[in-house]
Amino acid sequence: DIQMTQSPSTLSASVGDRVTITCRASQSISTWLAWYQQKPGKAPKLLIYKASTSESGVPSRFSGSGSGTEFTLTISSLQPDDFATYYCQQYNSYLAFGQGTKVEIK
Amino acid sequence: EVQLLESGGGLVQPGGSLRLSCAASGFTFSSNAMSWVRQAPGKGLEWVSTLGGSGLSKYYADSVQGRFTISRDNSKNTLYLQMSSLRAEDTAIYYCAKIYCSSTGCHWYFDVWGRGTLVTVSS
Secondary structure, three states: OOOEEEEOOEEEEOOOOOEEEEEEEOOOOOOOEEEEEEOOOOOOEEEEEOOOEEOOOOOOOEEEEEEOOEEEEEEOOOOHHHOOEEEEEEOOOOOEEOOOEEEEEO | OOEEEEEOOEEEOOOOOEEEEEEEEOOOHHHOOEEEEEEOOOOOEEEEEEEOOOOOOEEEOOOOOOOEEEEEEOOOOEEEEEEOOOOHHHOEEEEEEEEEEEOOEEEEEEEEEOOOEEEEEOO
16 A cells, blocks of 8 residues: 655744645655645645646645655745645555645744 | 535444435536545544446445445435444544546546535444
8 A cells, every 4th residue: 555644744834934745655656646725624625636737726826746756735925724734645556645734823 | 516415424333334425416426436535533534435437346445345335326416335333433524525537537536525424433
């Protein structure tokens, strides 16, 4: 089974900061990676698929990159609405989620 | 508007059974693979099961294999999850999620999610 590891687990940041979340796969998954945002009490929301393709309607401040085993989600300028938990998910072999990264207010 | 609406959650005793339903609307249900994903209280997301559009191809996480059964009724645009031999560790919000499918095939990421239904396994 492919394991997904996110870092950090928690990130404290301020509005306007550039934020980067890392996701590592235990083996190569090419670019078969998605990113989701989840707010408390809500369902996850798809942000990025195929490592770097933005879902329709997602603000341009969100971007994804990487291939193989290392991936990043970047928020170029953190907005108040972005404080949430972010999950990566591989879909190269069945599927598996990372453990999540909580972005909190500094 | 594309929508998924789960129902059927509740309190059940260990060893008991429960059936979840997910009513879909706004897209061609029979053309899409569908999944259940769960989230234990305060924890991360865990994939549970996936079912192909025709209902023939079924996939399960090791943690539920042999205890849970996924099915669908394409005439009713509804996905089901029959859960049996429930354990305390099955306590979670269960989300129904649509897998992205196009004319060229399906990729196992989720472009639409329901709001979830809470299952609590406790005596």
